[in-house]
Amino acid sequence: MISISKLYYSQPWLRELKTLVLSQRQDGDRFVVVLSETIFYPTGGGQPHDLGTIGGLPVLDVFEEEGTVYHVLPAPLEEGCEVEAVLDWERRLDHMQQHSGQHLLSAVFQDEFGYRTESFHLGTECCSIDITAPELSPEEQDSVERRANDLIFQDLTVLTYTLQPEELHTVPLRKIPDREGPLRIVEIQGFDYSPCSGTHVQKTSQIGLLKIIKAERYKGMTRVYFLCGKRALEDYKHKHEICTNLVALLAVPEGELERRVQAELDHRRDLEKELEELRGELVLLRAEQIVRSGSSPYYLEMPGVGVEEAQQLARAVLGLAEAAVVINTGERVVLAHNLPDGPKLGQLVKEKATALGGRGGGSPTAAQVFFPDPAQLEAFLRLLPDTLWTDPEVQPVT
Ligand SMILES: [Zn+2]
CATH class of the missing domain: 2.40.30.130 (Elongation Factor Tu (Ef-tu); domain 3)
Structure with missing residues (x-):
């Protein structure tokens, strides 16, 4: 060696x-x-x-x-x-801030609530520990975060030393090591003693700040995400920017942001409801107009209309008359009828449209089909039976 x-x-x-x-x-x-x-x-x-x-x-x-x-x-x-x-000192200092912060956070969780740390992940953006808490209350989270930051502000010394196996009983180790031989110990001055091979800050104040970002249940435990040092500062900076932009955008003081956003969401929900009702009324008016303007079967060209809107209109027409409706949206055909002896639409689509390259289906009285090529759609229309098709310019093939 x-x-x-x-x-x-x-x-x-x-x-x-x-x-x-x-x-x-x-x-x-x-x-x-x-x-x-x-x-x-x-x-x-x-x-x-x-x-x-x-x-x-x-x-x-x-x-x-x-x-x-x-x-x-x-x-x-x-x-x-x-x-x-x-x-690369920025990277090393960042790792030391996160790692020492993790020791501190794990020690506080154990000291305050008896939750042990089962694993630690130091990611490029965020760090996390898995603790033996089936769930974590916001009060527990808040209290641990406060205590960890108090210990940072107390500027405690972080010591590292090696202990021989026979000396291990002299310190209250937070985690019992799973290997034999001399152990490197990282001590947060009289508060935490952990076997560890990582690099650490010399004083807790060098951790700067510790912020818990999120806690979520994970495999019967709780995964706690946190940021230390410059990462916490960057996160604060980022969130402060968002907050400042929202204040300007909504023209309210910061303290009223939440209330204002909630009010905007409520207002939007009311408007959507009103819009939905107006759309329903409009569809009914159009259906009445269609039924008045001619006789079944009704063939309608509605380029760009969504399939749901077309289906809604077809249903409205059938609510007013015994009829058949064919709506051509440019790329789709929506078909519906309530005729006692009308064709089985789902089956018709499967038989006629699939052979032409269309994709669709439906029930005996309502179906829709999509064609990637407009020529295929035109060809499909020509194959429709007389009960569904009345375009005067293109006669169906019977
Ligand atoms: Zn460690």
Whole structure:
């Protein structure tokens, strides 16, 4: 096993380092490099790996195997040479804020309500923990968030140290480790003691802020989504922008936004209801006009009309007379009748329209069919029986 110095543990605030290339191997079009010391944290313990550059080359991946940290690069370096390693500090600081925030949040959930943390996910946008709460009340959520932020403002020291198995009883570990041997402990000054291999802030104040975004039930537990540090600030900024825009858009003070939006929604619902009633009246008037203007069968050309509106009109006409109605919307034909001996429409559509490339169906007294090609629709109309078809310009084929 190659011995290397993991400076991300001993000096987690170190951003740059001059170090030596100990070894290198090629893996496809990538190069896997071991350095004499490293500031790059490898993926592990729920925390993603660091990024940055080594010898000016971008670091693509960092992983650990049997205690050795491997850095994946797109091009080779020179073995034995000194290189400069530079961390993507924004990313590392973000990971430390989220990870320390997670320890704090998990500890408060356990201390306040006895809910244990079963898993932790540090995502690129949001972090989450699964806690052993079948459900979480808004009051519990609020109280945990307040306490976690109080502990952040108290500026508690975050300590990391290694304990031998025989020393473990000296600290009240939040989680019993599932492996043997010496354990690295992350302590939030007298409040939380967790076995952890991640990188952490030095003071809770460096977490900045912790905001619970959402809590939802998940496999008998509760998944709690949260943001820390700059992520929480960015989220606040984003939501503040939305709020400011809504204030300008609705011309009301911020405190009245909710009431105003609710009033607008109520008003819209009333208008929709009124519109629905007016549409119904209009359809009836049109049906009366159609029935007065001629005799069954009624053939109507209504380009662009929706299928539901056409069906509604057909039903209205049949409500006024014993008749047959054929509505041509340009791409669809809607058919309906209430004739005692009228053709079976669903069957007619299946037999005549399908062969022409149409798609549709229906019941014996109401059907509709769609044609991708207007010529197919015209051909279909010509195949309709006399009881359905009265276009004077195009005589049906019998
Ligand atoms: Zn941890």
